[in-house]
Amino acid sequence: QVIAESKGEADRFLKVYEQYKKAPEVTRRRMFIDTMEKVLGDTDKVIIDGKAGTGVVPYLPLSEFGKRPAPTAPAEGQQ
Numbered sequence: 001q002v003i004a005e006s007k008g009e010a011d012r013f014l015k016v017y018e019q020y021k022k023a024p025e026v027t028r029r030r031m032f033i034d035t036m037e038k039v040l041g042d043t044d045k046v047i048i049d050g051k052a053g054t055g056v057v058p059y060l061p062l063s064e065f066g067k068r069p070a071p072t073a074p075a076e077g078q079q
Contacts, residue, residue, distance in 0.1 A: 020027040 016027065016031075
């Protein structure tokens with residue numbers, strides 16, 4: 001079983017390496033994006049690019065968007 005897994009991993013590496021030789025920048029970027037998706041996939045943090053703004057820190061409570069307030073009954077006399 002260990003040998004079979006090792007051979008599978010080696011085959012996968014060789015396939016990635018072949019693609020890397022054809023287009024190194026594309027493969028590098030794809031590997032970076034895949035890694036970031038794995039690392040940051042379960043986080044509820046928002047990352048803001050510092051170059052995008054000039055000294056202003058935007059506040060956007062994204063965690064609040066999923067919550068909806070419970071509907072309230074209209075007050076007497078109002079419809």
